[in-house]
Amino acid sequence: MDRNQISKWFKNPGKMANKYSFHVVYFCTGCGIIEIPPSITTRWDAERFGIIPVATPRQANLFLITGYVSTKTLKAIIRTYEQMPEPKYTVAFGSCPINGGMYYDSYNTITSLDKYIPVDGYIAGCMPRPEAIFIGVTHLWKLIDMDKADGYKRYRRDYKFYRANQEQLFKELGWPPLFKDASL
Amino acid sequence: MEELKKKLLAYFTDLTIQIHDDYRMCINTQKETVVSLLNYLKNMGYEHFALLSCIDWIDKGEFELIYILSAYMEVCDKYQEKEQGIIIIKARISRDDAKVISVINVFENAEPYERELHEMFGIKFEGHPRLTPLMLEREYEIPPFRKDFDTLKYVDNTFGKIPSIEERKANYERT
Structure with a gap:
């Protein structure tokens, strides 16, 4: 451990522990999931950075959206995101969650993800290499240090707007709202 | 392939058959003969129903249904099973009332293909037990x-x- 960081540990131990133990939901949304097995196994050992994939969203605090998001997957993404305990962070991979990417005119793929769930950071590229994932994660550390990775706080604060967007897309969501006063 | 072509031409009337590369046969036919043709080919040993696909020819106002059949190899030590190749059957249906008889009675594994085509192209397969949504949300x-x-x-x-x-x-x- 870096000796400069000892003061940070004393100042805010919860945040530091949270920062260095990202538990990732193993959720395959698209093509980018093919980058996850090499990055968590021996070649690019992701556990150096404290990243470890877990089985259920109840244990996770980092959500990697890997690749394009079809409307059917988006439903599952929202449900998974709402099940994760706070604090939780979202990082979207590739160009497709940003503006649709090569699926900009697809009949079944959404064009920008941050209309439906909050996204803390994007890793550009199609697809990003495993090194880019680690750079993205180190950026996320800095954001957490500066309290700028506040996606879950925004979700709690603006829940009714997110819920309204989700309902506009799906007409009828099959689950009750997560927080109170969800209607506009 | 040539023998099969002769047999088919003797048995069916409204076929036009082309043979490419010695082992690939392309049959153009009408939509009414598809079921009996598939039945006949299945008895000839072409038991593998590989694909059912569709092309939209919007200028002519037609859908072209494509059935692809192939045979399982009977002799494994010889690698030259040129006799049993791939058979491609093409039938055109009208675009306005897209109806065709289902081939489930002949090949059962055509069911998901027909559901997909019903969903993506709006073709009605008569005799299909459940044309419910398969993939789309x-x-x-x-x-x-x-x-x-x-x-x-x-x-x-x-x-x-x-x-x-x-x-x-x-x-x-x-x-």
């Missing part, structure tokens, strides 16, 4: 794989009209 006015489905317009109307969170918040605070 939502309902479309025009089935999305038809050529007259304007994807860009659809994207602008559905995903483009959803405002970002900031816009929605600003609208909410204004009212």
Whole structure:
């Protein structure tokens, strides 16, 4: 451990522990999931950075959206995101969650993800290499240090707007709202 | 392949047959003969129903259904089973009332293919037990794989009209 960081540990131990133990939901949304097995196994050992994939969203605090998001997957993404305990962070991979990417005119793929769930950071590229994932994660550390990775706080604060967007897309969501006063 | 061609031409009347590369046969036929033709070929040893696909010829106002059959190899030590190749059957149906008889009675594994085509092209398969949605989440006015489905317009109307969170918040605070 870096000796400069000892003061940070004393100042805010919860945040530091949270920062260095990202538990990732193993959720395959698209093509980018093919980058996850090499990055968590021996070649690019992701556990150096404290990243470890877990089985259920109840244990996770980092959500990697890997690749394009079809409307059917988006439903599952929202449900998974709402099940994760706070604090939780979202990082979207590739160009497709940003503006649709090569699926900009697809009949079944959404064009920008941050209309439906909050996204803390994007890793550009199609697809990003495993090194880019680690750079993205180190950026996320800095954001957490500066309290700028506040996606879950925004979700709690603006829940009714997110819920309204989700309902506009799906007409009828099959689950009750997560927080109170969800209607506009 | 040549023998099979002679047999088929003797048995069926309305076929036009081309043979490519010695082991690939292309049969153009009418939609009424497809079921009996598949039945006949199945008895000849072409038991593997590989694919059912569709092409939208919008200029001619027709859908072209494509059935691909192949045979399992009987002799494994010889690698030259030129006799049993791939058979491609093409039949055209009208685009306005897209109806065709289902081939489930002959090949049972055609069921998901027919459901997919019903969903993506809007073709009705008569005799299919359940033409329920297979892959799509939502309902479309025009089935999305038809050529007259304007994807860009659809994207602008559905995903483009959803405002970002900031816009929605600003609208909410204004009212």
